[in-house]
Amino acid sequence: xxxxxxxxxxxxxxxxxxxxxxxxxxxxxxxxxxxxxxxxxxxxxxxxxxxxxxxxxxxxxxxxxxxxxxxxxxxxxxxxxxxxxxxxxxxxxxxxxxxxxxxxxxxxxxxxxxxxxxxxxxxxxxxxxxxxxxxxxxxxxxxxxxxxxxxxxxxxxxxxxxxxxxxxxxxxxxxxxxxxxxxxxxxxxxxxxxxxxxxxxxxxxxxxxxxxxxxxxxxxxxxxxxxxxxxxxxxxxxxxxxxxxxxxxxxxxxxxxxxxxxxxxxxxxxxxxxxxxxxxxxxxxxxxxxxxxxxxxxxxxxxxxxxxxxxxxxxxxxxxxxxxxxxxxxxxxxxxxxxxxxxxxxxxxxxxxxxxxxxxxxxxxxxxxxxxxxxxxxxxxxxxxxxxxxxxxxxxxxxxxxxxxxxxxxxxxxxxxxxxxxxxxxxxxxxxxxxxxxxxxxxxxxxxxxxxxxxxxxxxxxxxxxxxxxxxxxxxxxxxxxxxxxxxx
Amino acid sequence: xxxxxxxxxxxxxxxxxxxxxxxxxxxxxxxxxxxxxxxxxxxxxxxxxxxxxxxxxxxxxxxxxxxxxxxxxxxxxxxxxxxxxxxxxxxxxxxxxxxxxxxxxxxxxxxxxxxxxxxxxxxxxxxxxxxxxxxxxxxxxxxxxxxxxxxxxxxxxxxxxxxxxxxxxxxxxxxxxxxxxxxxxxxxxxxxxxxxxxxxxxxxxxxxxxxxxxxxxxxxxxxxxxxxxxxxxxxxxxxxxxxxxxxxxxxxxxxxxxxxxxxxxxxxxxxxxxxxxxxxxxxxxxxxxxxxxxxxxxxxxxxxxxxxxxxxxxxxxxxxxxxxxxxxxxxxxxxxxxxxxxxxxxxxxxxxxxxxxxxxxxxxxxxxxxxxxxxxxxxxxxxxxxxxxxxxxxxxxxxxxxxxxxxxxxxxxxxxxxxxxxxxxxxxxxxxxxxxxxxxxxxxxxxxxxxxxxxxxxxxxxxxxxxxxxxxxxxxxxxxxxxxxxxxx
Ligand SMILES: Cc1ncc(COP(=O)(O)O)c(C=O)c1O
Ligand SMILES: Cc1ncc(COP(=O)(O)O)c(C=O)c1O
Numbered sequence: 020x021x022x023x024x025x026x027x028x029x030x031x032x033x034x035x036x037x038x039x040x041x042x043x044x045x046x047x048x049x050x051x052x053x054x055x056x057x058x059x060x061x062x063x064x065x066x067x068x069x070x071x072x073x074x075x076x077x078x079x080x081x082x083x084x085x086x087x088x089x090x091x092x093x094x095x096x097x098x099x100x101x102x103x104x105x106x107x108x109x110x111x112x113x114x115x116x117x118x119x120x121x122x123x124x125x126x127x128x129x130x131x132x133x134x135x136x137x138x139x140x141x142x143x144x145x146x147x148x149x150x151x152x153x154x155x156x157x158x159x160x161x162x163x164x165x166x167x168x169x170x171x172x173x174x175x176x177x178x179x180x181x182x183x184x185x186x187x188x189x190x191x192x193x194x195x196x197x198x199x200x201x202x203x204x205x206x207x208x209x210x211x212x213x214x215x216x217x218x219x220x221x222x223x224x225x226x227x228x229x230x231x232x233x234x235x236x237x238x239x240x241x242x243x244x245x246x247x248x249x250x251x252x253x254x255x256x257x258x259x260x261x262x263x264x265x266x267x268x269x270x271x272x273x274x275x276x277x278x279x280x281x282x283x284x285x286x287x288x289x290x291x292x293x294x295x296x297x298x299x300x301x302x303x304x305x306x307x308x309x310x311x312x313x314x315x316x317x318x319x320x321x322x323x324x325x326x327x328x329x330x331x332x333x334x335x336x337x338x339x340x341x342x343x344x345x346x347x348x349x350x351x352x353x354x355x356x357x358x359x360x361x362x363x364x365x366x367x368x369x370x371x372x373x374x375x376x377x378x379x380x381x382x383x384x385x386x387x388x389x390x391x392x393x394x395x396x397x398x399x400x401x402x403x404x405x406x407x408x409x410x411x412x413x414x415x416x417x418x419x420x421x422x423x424x425x426x427x428x429x430x431x432x433x434x435x436x437x438x439x440x441x442x443x444x445x446x447x448x449x450x451x452x453x454x455x456x457x458x459x460x461x462x463x464x465x466x467x468x469x470x471x472x473x474x475x476x477x478x479x480x481x482x483x484x485x486x487x488x489x490x491x492x493x494x495x496x497x498x499x500x501x502x503x504x505x506x507x508x
Numbered sequence: 509x510x511x512x513x514x515x516x517x518x519x520x521x522x523x524x525x526x527x528x529x530x531x532x533x534x535x536x537x538x539x540x541x542x543x544x545x546x547x548x549x550x551x552x553x554x555x556x557x558x559x560x561x562x563x564x565x566x567x568x569x570x571x572x573x574x575x576x577x578x579x580x581x582x583x584x585x586x587x588x589x590x591x592x593x594x595x596x597x598x599x600x601x602x603x604x605x606x607x608x609x610x611x612x613x614x615x616x617x618x619x620x621x622x623x624x625x626x627x628x629x630x631x632x633x634x635x636x637x638x639x640x641x642x643x644x645x646x647x648x649x650x651x652x653x654x655x656x657x658x659x660x661x662x663x664x665x666x667x668x669x670x671x672x673x674x675x676x677x678x679x680x681x682x683x684x685x686x687x688x689x690x691x692x693x694x695x696x697x698x699x700x701x702x703x704x705x706x707x708x709x710x711x712x713x714x715x716x717x718x719x720x721x722x723x724x725x726x727x728x729x730x731x732x733x734x735x736x737x738x739x740x741x742x743x744x745x746x747x748x749x750x751x752x753x754x755x756x757x758x759x760x761x762x763x764x765x766x767x768x769x770x771x772x773x774x775x776x777x778x779x780x781x782x783x784x785x786x787x788x789x790x791x792x793x794x795x796x797x798x799x800x801x802x803x804x805x806x807x808x809x810x811x812x813x814x815x816x817x818x819x820x821x822x823x824x825x826x827x828x829x830x831x832x833x834x835x836x837x838x839x840x841x842x843x844x845x846x847x848x849x850x851x852x853x854x855x856x857x858x859x860x861x862x863x864x865x866x867x868x869x870x871x872x873x874x875x876x877x878x879x880x881x882x883x884x885x886x887x888x889x890x891x892x893x894x895x896x897x898x899x900x901x902x903x904x905x906x907x908x909x910x911x912x913x914x915x916x917x918x919x920x921x922x923x924x925x926x927x928x929x930x931x932x933x934x935x936x937x938x939x940x941x942x943x944x945x946x947x948x949x950x951x952x953x954x955x956x957x958x959x960x961x962x963x964x965x966x967x968x969x970x971x972x973x974x975x976x977x978x979x980x981x982x983x984x985x986x987x988x989x990x991x992x993x994x995x996x997x
Binding site for chain 2: 110113114117118130131132135136140141143144145147148150151152154156157158159160161162163164194195196197198201205209210223226227229230231232331334335336337338339353354355357358359360361362363364365366367
């Protein structure tokens with residue numbers, strides 16, 4: 020690589036990383052020459068190369084500027100929620116979101132639905148059909164309260180990949196991860212208690228806390244490394260917190276994977292303050308890295324971690340097959356499971372167990388991981404292309420959710436209402452906060468098929484965001500982003 | 509009919525109704541002759557006829573006695589639970605009962621499982637298989653939070669038979685009646701509140717109340733006419749009760765159908781004291797009378813009745829398809845449904861909707877009604893044959909549960925332990941009480957196939973009961989029965 024190519028690569032990286040923002044003026048040729056100890060002409064050649072790549076644009080008599088939106092938008096800065104227990108609000112908007120998810124005329128950019136159309140899922144249809152043809156009487160009868168043994172065996176086996184040594188008897192099958200979370204939350208606390216959560220947090224979890232009259236303390240969370248342990252420790256010192264709920268692997272909505280060291284530190288902290296950890300691993304299998312990341316449960320020594328998951332994101336949510344490995348809370352969880360739903364539908368459990376047993380699960384998982392990773396590239400490209408500058412975008416490490424932060428004054432609710440005319444729906448950020456924060460954020464689901472229609476939808480959303488941003492000064496956002504970036508430093 | 513035949517029929521009826529108990533001495537020939545104004549020889553001829561039918565036995569120099577156990581045992585008297593709010597106990601025994609229900613070596617006389625082997629259920633298998641073959645994408649995706657529209661339509665249509673005018677939008681599909689009850693209870697009260705229940709009450713409902721920290725006041729309940737309105741009124745005057753839960757049609761465990769006038773009176777009382785009624789209709793379709801009895805919901809004017817039901821007892825519990833028509837509590841119920849399980853499995857909902865739509869439901873229901881009614885006759889006969897005298901047995905008007913009351917000092921738990929050796933399981937009465945009452949009662953499920961094995965099991969239970977009863981004086985029970993009977997007037 021020649022000197023000027025080397026310099027061009029370096030500059031391109033800086034633009035990519037958002038160090039030079041879209042529209043920003045680049046250093047003068049003279050100052051770069053001095054900074055890097057290269058000749059003026061080397062800098063000029065480097066700038067030429069970047070110009071060819073359309074990364075920068077020369078402006079007569081003013082020098083070079085970063086081509087708007089050719090810089091990769093920065094990641095959202097660490098969040099700063101209110102640091103005191105609050106009650107969860109926002110049910111009406113959640114209801115609106117989940118009610119709209121079956122509206123076939125609307126493009127569901129806001130839903131949490133996976134892609135269930137890939138060919139690797141096909142064997143499931145055959146299995147369901149065969150089970151019915153065989154008239155397996157178990158399908159019609161009440162199931163064991165723990166769940167179908169064959170499924171619990173498969174779940175225990177799958178858990179090995181996340182580092183867990185579980186026996187089938189450590190697992191209780193539930194009606195989706197929803198029920199797993201619901202029984203776990205009630206197993207570890209009472210109405211009026213306080214639970215700590217990441218901020219932002221999946222709205223289903225928020226609503227569950229609301230429904231049981233539990234107060235929530237939202238902990239600052241970094242979009243790359245996860246919940247702030249420093250802030251959590253402060254909160255634990257100050258408030259009688261009973262448990263912390265985290266989605267450490269392929270977080271919804273931020274997409275991060277918590278580094279193992281931080282998972283360990285979180286567990287130590289839980290031991291130290293004697294609180295429970297509810298670990299929601301519903302997207303964990305969809306990490307783009309291989310092998311998949313460890314669960315906190317795998318590090319658990321004294322049964323204080325309740326691992327909740329389901330096949331909803333990996334296979335199909337309509338099956339409503341989830342589970343919880345509740346550690347020392349097994350008895351309470353069994354009681355709560357019994358009074359919530361009695362037992363779980365037998366047929367779907369048998370079908371999932373058979374799908375895994377016949378060896379269809381791993382190929383399907385590989386397919387979905389690759390599929391979502393590819394979709395992420397395309398959606399990221401679209402967002403850079405169609406959205407205005409001055410926004411922050413998460414860099415998901417798994418799953419299929421993208422979090423976009425717009426300038427402080429932006430109103431995503433209004434955006435959503437506006438998009439309704441175009442039959443497009445997004446998830447507004449405020450759903451992910453107990454107190455309606457993140458009104459300036461939105462979550463996009465990139466499990467959607469990559470089609471011209473989807474691209475058009477992204478273009479429409481981007482244009483609507485741009486129109487709305489004209490009314491609110493982007494500078495505020497950029498300032499906050501830089502503050503955030505330096506905080507993370 | 510001749511005079512002596514007429515008299516014999518009258519005496520046989522009295523024996524049948526338990527007015528003359530097994531082993532009891534019948535009136536002398538002379539006194540009957542005087543009572544009925546017939547000749548001595550007519551009475552003698554009548555007694556001869558009854559002797560031929562083995563209903564009575566002559567004893568030299570003492571007269572005639574009712575052949576032991578040829579009298580139909582009396583129904584259980586009205587219950588007399590403690591009349592103050594208590595906390596529910598008994599979870600361990602419930603867990604034992606539900607855990608044992610999948611033990612294939614054990615004859616499940618205690619379970620709540622219906623017969624799912626009748627040919628009229630066969631179309632369901634075909635429907636499930638077809639749905640999978642068609643690869644209906646709805647099966648894999650999150651359902652509407654209300655439930656599949658096609659199913660809600662069918663449920664609304666079915667509800668007409670119980671007198672209800674419901675629209676599909678009045679109905680929320682749930683994961684079995686368990687979830688319907690669970691969300692209904694939480695929709696109408698808070699932890700620490702008091703709810704009134706029939707006594708005895710289905711143990712699942714009891715455990716749900718326990719799980720949500722709700723206190724229970726058990727109301728005396730008559731095995732023929734249902735909850736005592738007089739006792740309920742007293743309780744409502746004395747305690748801040750939030751709701752009453754009833755199973756007015758084909759009650760579990762007592763089997764009664766509450767007369768319509770009493771249903772109306774209960775509703776008026778609820779209006780007067782402004783409380784909610786949670787009406788569990790899970791067995792209502794299985795009434796032996798036709799058309800089926802009205803629901804209290806059908807009389808509701810201001811949305812205070814939450815009607816809960818499922819296909820578990822009529823079709824198959826493994827499907828976990830239930831529903832609630834929550835009246836004015838719709839919004840709260842939706843929220844609680846969402847946080848409990850998210851949505852209900854789509855596939856089983858579609859299958860049930862299709863089963864009804866194709867017209868398989870009514871023939872199946874007719875079949876099951878007749879089947880259970882026939883089984884009731886046979887099981888009643890077995891109980892009369894194999895059980896000792898001095899017991900009370902319910903006269904179910906629908907469903908497939910029989911309640912047997914043994915002398916006060918009887919210990920059904922011990923009986924259950926003893927029966928374990930014979931691989932037979934019964935339901936002990938104490939599960940149906942908040943405070944462990946009814947230790948001297950047991951519930952039998954007569955949905956079981958009528959086979960020599962089942963008859964042998966009844967014989968074994970009967971013999972074990974007889975052995976145990978030797979240790980406890982039956983007279984106490986008989987006295988209570990008579991007291992009860994007179995109370996009922
Ligand atoms: C983080 C998280 N947990 C749990 C769930 C619920 O999963 P399930 O559909 O299995 O109930 C979701 C789905 O949106 C989720 O995003
Ligand atoms: C009175 C009563 N209600 C509700 C239920 C639970 O029904 P499901 O299986 O639909 O949850 C039962 C089952 O035992 C019952 O007896």
